[in-house]
Amino acid sequence: MSKFKKKKGGDLPAISTASLPDIVFMLLFFFMVATVMRQNTLKIENRLPRADQTEKLAKRNLLMYIYAGKPSSAYKDMGTVARLQLNDKFASVNEIAAFIAAERDSKREEEKPFLTTVLSVDKETNMGLVSDIKQELRKVNALKINYKTAPGNPIDR
Amino acid sequence: MAKRAAPEVNAGSMADIAFLLLIFFLVTTTIEIDSGLNRKLPPIEETDPPIIKEKNIFQVTVNRNNDLLLKANGNDGELIKLKDLRKKAVAFLDNGGGKGEDACPKCKGKRNPQSSDNFEKAIISLQNDRATSYETYITVQNEIIAAYNELRNREFKLAYPSLNMNYVEADKMYSDPKTSASDKANLKDKIEAIKLLIPQKFSEAEPKKSN
Numbered sequence: 001m002s003k004f005k006k007k008k009g010g011d012l013p014a015i016s017t018a019s020l021p022d023i024v025f026m027l028l029f030f031f032m033v034a035t036v037m038r039q040n041t042l043k044i045e046n047r048l049p050r051a052d053q054t055e056k057l058a059k060r061n062l063l064m065y066i067y068a069g070k071p072s073s074a075y076k077d078m079g080t081v082a083r084l085q086l087n088d089k090f091a092s093v094n095e096i097a098a099f100i101a102a103e104r105d106s107k108r109e110e111e112k113p114f115l116t117t118v119l120s121v122d123k124e125t126n127m128g129l130v131s132d133i134k135q136e137l138r139k140v141n142a143l144k145i146n147y148k149t150a151p152g153n154p155i156d157r
Numbered sequence: 158m159a160k161r162a163a164p165e166v167n168a169g170s171m172a173d174i175a176f177l178l179l180i181f182f183l184v185t186t187t188i189e190i191d192s193g194l195n196r197k198l199p200p201i202e203e204t205d206p207p208i209i210k211e212k213n214i215f216q217v218t219v220n221r222n223n224d225l226l227l228k229a230n231g232n233d234g235e236l237i238k239l240k241d242l243r244k245k246a247v248a249f250l251d252n253g254g255g256k257g258e259d260a261c262p263k264c265k266g267k268r269n270p271q272s273s274d275n276f277e278k279a280i281i282s283l284q285n286d287r288a289t290s291y292e293t294y295i296t297v298q299n300e301i302i303a304a305y306n307e308l309r310n311r312e313f314k315l316a317y318p319s320l321n322m323n324y325v326e327a328d329k330m331y332s333d334p335k336t337s338a339s340d341k342a343n344l345k346d347k348i349e350a351i352k353l354l355i356p357q358k359f360s361e362a363e364p365k366k367s368n
Contacts, residue, residue, distance in 0.1 A: 126291070138198050
């Protein structure tokens, strides 16, 4: 009788899955940290135009978002003309002043001069709506604006 | 005394719970592309428009069919393509046709007396129709900013060759929160100097109503 009995081949040892939770947790933490929750649910189409001379946007909490574009397919009853969206609902151009005032009130005094309005406008919108928005912003003295764009060269189409 | 061993918690389902959370975050993640074209709107109070020589204006008009009409360098207006806009804007800004106190020693253009005097005098004006598409508008804006950036890059490199970077890179580094305070202070004056040398004089007219 030998002391070193050869193991019978055939059945492979089971792979230990004990570290699987650790791996998954690692991924989980990565995504939790990297996630930026959408502040608003978009009710409009929002395909951004492309540009390559862009600058990075400043701190997130100093931005005010104004969306514009055609109502998306779930809101067909709103028509096919480009509409404005502020926060979570459709709005008209003359509600911008109240929106900006509310956003300003929610910020600290020393942050107010750095507030930037981000115009996130669908590329098929007409300039009429955009210039109406800009006119309203001028009225409430919100002069720093940013046209949000997607990266890419706009010329080679 | 009976010593009771605590029963071991079965951790087998831990992975499932973690997966569930992982999938939730995977689905809700939007890696936001937070970039865009920064602009400043003019304040609303009406001031009398300053008197500007016509040769110093580079007037771009975009109509409802997204065609570009360029009125500059003393011509009555020509239809141009979007891809030519940047080149023409650079040529206009860089012309340096001024004489005497309007002379522009740093300009490298053709010194056409019919075109702009110097960087400071040159104005780019944009007018669009209410039916112009936003995409075209952004493309035009992008090209005009590109023209300014091209010149600023050149002057920045000429003025500060030791930095070994161009204006856009310097500006990006300046706005990067990771840059140290001493680097920032160092860059700030240089960026301001270039901004002062080549100011972005860009005016937008109220859009026309088309019938």
